[in-house]
Amino acid sequence: MSAAEHFLVITQIAELRRVIAAARKDGHRxxxxxxxxxxxxxxxxxxxxxxxxxxxxxxxxxxxxxQFAANEDLSRYPRPLEADLNACREAGVEIVFLPSVExxxxxxxxxxxxxxxxxxxxxxxxxxxxxxxVATIVLKLFNIVQPDSACFGQKDFxxxxxxRRMVRDLDVPVQIVTCPTIREADGLALSSRNAxxxxxxxxxxxxxxxxxxxxxxxxxxxxPDVAAVRENVRLLLAAExxxxxxxxxxxxxxxxxxxxxxxxxxxxxxxxxVGSTRLIDNCLIDRHSSEPSTLVPGP
Ligand code: AMP
Numbered sequence: 001m002s003a004a005e006h007f008l009v010i011t012q013i014a015e016l017r018r019v020i021a022a023a024r025k026d027g028h029r030x031x032x033x034x035x036x037x038x039x040x041x042x043x044x045x046x047x048x049x050x051x052x053x054x055x056x057x058x059x060x061x062x063x064x065x066x067q068f069a070a071n072e073d074l075s076r077y078p079r080p081l082e083a084d085l086n087a088c089r090e091a092g093v094e095i096v097f098l099p100s101v102e103x104x105x106x107x108x109x110x111x112x113x114x115x116x117x118x119x120x121x122x123x124x125x126x127x128x129x130x131x132x133x134v135a136t137i138v139l140k141l142f143n144i145v146q147p148d149s150a151c152f153g154q155k156d157f158x159x160x161x162x163x164r165r166m167v168r169d170l171d172v173p174v175q176i177v178t179c180p181t182i183r184e185a186d187g188l189a190l191s192s193r194n195a196x197x198x199x200x201x202x203x204x205x206x207x208x209x210x211x212x213x214x215x216x217x218x219x220x221x222x223x224p225d226v227a228a229v230r231e232n233v234r235l236l237l238a239a240e241x242x243x244x245x246x247x248x249x250x251x252x253x254x255x256x257x258x259x260x261x262x263x264x265x266x267x268x269x270x271x272x273x274v275g276s277t278r279l280i281d282n283c284l285i286d287r288h289s290s291e292p293s294t295l296v297p298g299p
Contacts, residue, residue: 016095029055032059032145034141057094061096063079149175150174211233222262229250267285
């Protein structure tokens with residue numbers, strides 16, 4: 001199966017299983033990129049990375065109701081289906097899986113996956129059932145697609161940590177690959193939710209990546225006072241009148257445990273409301289690496 005020969009949009013679980021079983025029988029490796037659509041260059045970068053690992057790239061587009069709370073943006077989440085399908089085709093994706101809510105959540109659906117500790121902090125404190133929805137849908141998609149590899153964005157840092165833990169704990173035979181965050185030229189991480197920002201909010205939103213940059217400079221520079229670094233970032237965010245920080249955290253990148261002392265590898269995670277839009281961003285700091293900042297804008 002090659003991009004030139006095939007572009008399949010599949011809505012039925014049984015048909016997807018048939019097509020993938022045939023591809024696997026032909027010796028093809030399967031790669032999967034779960035998305036909620038409204039595709040941008042961040043998603044496209046995951047397709048490109050998956051292409052390096054797999055012969056058949058499966059993109060899933062599903063706005064998963066169970067990861068939205070009642071007061072969140074499920075109904076207004078952007079769903080530009082035609083543009084998304086074109087983007088997948090142009091990116092060389094072979095299969096787009098486009099399931100219905102009813103097929104993934106049949107009547108009396110009653111089984112949930114909860115990654116206990118990792119879903120209790122940070123985003124999980126503010127969005128209590130969010131990661132239960134994420135873990136459940138991702139495991140369901142893995143069970144349906146049965147990919148050899150799956151790519152996720154560092155942009156959703158807690159999500160990729162939790163999915164890594166889930167596949168390890170539940171022995172799911174899939175390689176999880178985390179891909180760098182793709183950014184606008186001014187540093188704003190690409191997100192489907194950026195479309196909600198008005199021009200003033202869009203300008204103010206650059207403070208998130210500037211805050212991360214500040215943390216990076218201070219922590220790499222050897223500031224031993226992690227609490228002071230967090231506070232400096234929080235103050236920078238709060239100085240923008242349209243921005244209301246939810247948290248600024250410096251954590252261990254694997255356990256997500258908060259750090260009071262700097263260590264060689266650290267993740268800085270932050271979340272803020274910009275107007276009525278909630279945005280998250282993060283950066284990884286490796287004090288022993290001379291790699292350039294992860295905050296430099298992507299292509
Ligand atoms: P979503 O459609 O928002 O659920 O995201 C689908 C996948 O794309 C997730 O693995 C995200 O982490 C990833 N993603 C979202 N934004 C970016 C970005 N700016 N750069 C890289 N990956 C991203």
